[in-house]
Amino acid sequence: MLKAQDSMKTLEDSAAAALKALLEQVPVIKLADIEHESLSPDRGVDIVAHVDVSGRRHTLVCEVKSSGQPRHVRMAALQLRNYMVHHAQQATPVFIAPYLSPEAQALCREESVGFLDLEGNARLLFDTVFIERIVASKPAVERRELKSLFKPKSAQVLRVMLRDPIRAWRVTDLAQNAGVSLGHVSNVRASLLDREWAKVSDGGLFLSDPDALLDGWRDAYDPPAGKRMSFYTTLHGGAFEEAARRVLRSERTMRHAAFASFSAAHWLAPYGRTGAQYLYADEAGVEPLRAALKLSSVSKGENVVVTLLKDPGLLHDTVEPAPGAICTSPVQTYLDLAVAGERGREAADHLRREKLTWSK
Structure with missing residues (x-):
């Protein structure tokens, strides 16, 4: 418990220093004093800064949290509003955290709360002062x-x-x-x-x-870890599809292999064919695929790519849009397409529109 308190004290010290540094960059702002809980008793907020703007006194009340996730933004906004109702109605509320994502920043704007994070993102609006700074870095x-x-x-x-x-x-x-x-x-x-x-x-x-x-x-997203195996088959078009569907629905291969990427998308939400077929398999699925699809190992010129999965868990989340056409789920197929280059991203967007829309 003591270690957690020490960590929070360090964070509050860093937050107070970051706020002071930000305010000192604006010539019209004169910082009168800044108080924070590590130096004084609990007041209900973590930092209170008194500033002078062209001769006018103003107060910033700040809540500091170790997480800047949206749920913590809402909690902080509620705490700040409660404090202001009882202690400082004319003050400006500010939320400070180690990092605030674009979504968390948008939520601060929605809640009418200024923000500052230790990465350098900031937005403060009071009196005649408007400070906004957005940085690209993420811790x-x-x-x-x-x-x-x-x-x-x-x-x-x-x-x-x-x-x-x-x-x-x-x-x-x-x-x-x-x-x-x-x-x-x-x-x-x-x-x-x-x-x-x-x-x-x-x-x-x-x-x-x-x-x-x-x-x-x-x-x-990172593609599933596994060994990429390149093959060539003399089967094409309908002959390949018929052989693949037969082996994928066989008792020996069921739950051990599936169409993936562009090949899965062909069955789920057709967008355009590619020159190769893609499948995922575990150890038990590779040899049945090799035999049924007449696969020969090649170093280049492949037209079938089988990924031998390190973790075959995603093979338990498959769909069968047509008899034997066992495919990775729409979610998994979407993710794989999204990292498959420009054409893959287009196919992913099409799949999402067709299969991954949810009512609000």
Whole structure:
């Protein structure tokens, strides 16, 4: 507990220093004094700054939090409003955190709260002063936290929820359906709630903003880890499709292989053919594919690409839009297409319009 208090004190010191440095950059502002909780008793807000603007006194009341996720923005805005009602009605509310994403910044504007983060993003509006600064940098810890939300085990939870976003899940049911531990579900739950991509109802956790979740996943997406295997087949067109559908629906290969990327999109939301076929497989699926599709290993000129997955969990989330046409789910197919170059992004956008739209 003491360590957490020390960490918060350090953050408040850094926040006060950042606010002071920002205000000192504006010639018409004279900083009279700045008080923060690490130096004085709890007042209900973390920092109070008194400034002089061309001879007029003004007060900034600031709430500091260790997270700048949207849920914490709303909490801080409520705390600031309550404080101002009882102590400083004419003051300007300001939220300060280590980092504020564009979504969190937009929420601050919506809540009429100024903001400042330790990366350098800032927006303050009071008296005749308007300060706005947006930087492109994102702290490494923020990138790591977002990446961790989409790692294989967590992704299994997200895939389950995206099948039916409005369905409310109990933690135990979600863990069972996703095939992961209760701890994994709890971590995903916390991340979704912090970003306001999910909410909790009487029935449990549900996705309140599946589009924002999918956008975040797309932007942080790395293709599944695995061995890329290049093959050539003499089967083309209908002959290839017939052989592939036959082997994919066979008992030996079921749940061990699936059409992926452009090949899955061909069945889910056709946009345009490519010169190669793409499949995912686990160890048990590669040899049946090799035999049924008459695949020969090549170093160049391939027309079939099979990715041997390191983590085959996504093969448990497949769809069958036509008999034997076992494909990666629309969500997985969308993500793969989105990182497959310009043509892939166009196909991804088409797939999203056709298969991944949710009512608000």
